[in-house]
Amino acid sequence: MAELHFFTGTMDSGKSTLALQTNHNHAARGRIGRIFTTRDRAGASILSSRLGLTHDAIEVGEDFDFWRYVVDSLTQGGRIDYLICDEAQFYRTAQIDQLAKIVDELQIDVFAFGILTDFRTQLFEGSSRLVELADRMNVLQVEALCWCGKRATHNARTENGVMVVEGEVIVVGDVDQVDEAPADVAYEVLCRQHHRRRLTAARAKAVSLAPEPLPFG
């Protein structure tokens, strides 16, 4: 039976690496797949991992129709055994619904990868629908760590080095500054406590270096 798999973790937890490994393992056994992504840091129609691997991919635009794409491919004599879908947090609800229909009606495995929540700690549209529909939800085993050493569970956004909790939901960027991001935007993974307190690594360092007040009075 085909299944809809959702692999999730914070930014920098290895999702894109696992997406490429999954594709490699299936392709190595003669299965034929298609790779999709959207708004990858490396640019359009590329799936990139921080380990240096990249692969051509089909760019998923706002109006892309997975069901139509797969049905058209099969009708034209193509073969599809599985789909790899990276940055799935950015997909629309209707697109996740199409992926579920492809699994159920065409018996094609779908492996979706994405972060669960945005910088405000709210579910992304695509991830929310995947949580509702996936046959299996898997949290990445390689843990990204907060600066304090605890498991990172949340993604923080900084502007000019200061953590923010308001703004556009989608801003492509990296845990280090990247060329494509607005000059002042970056991300940092944090544990929940430090996300709640808006305590990034830089702020924690600044606080710890602040001089003790002198014991007057």
Ligand SMILES: Nc1ncnc2c1ncn2[C@@H]1O[C@H](COP(=O)(O)OP(=O)(O)O)[C@@H](O)[C@H]1O
């Ligand atoms: N120089 C490196 N050596 C070993 N592992 C690295 C290196 N750089 C990045 N990584 C690994 O790559 C992971 C990020 O992989 P990636 O697939 O790009 O993450 P995601 O798609 O979840 O954002 C990091 O958590 C780390 O484990």
Ligand SMILES: Cc1cn([C@H]2C[C@H](O)[C@@H](COP(=O)(O)O)O2)c(=O)[nH]c1=O
């Ligand atoms: C938290 C958050 C992230 N993003 C963007 C930043 C990156 O381009 C991707 C995540 O990619 P990764 O491979 O998992 O590192 O999402 C965003 O647009 N909005 C956010 O709130």
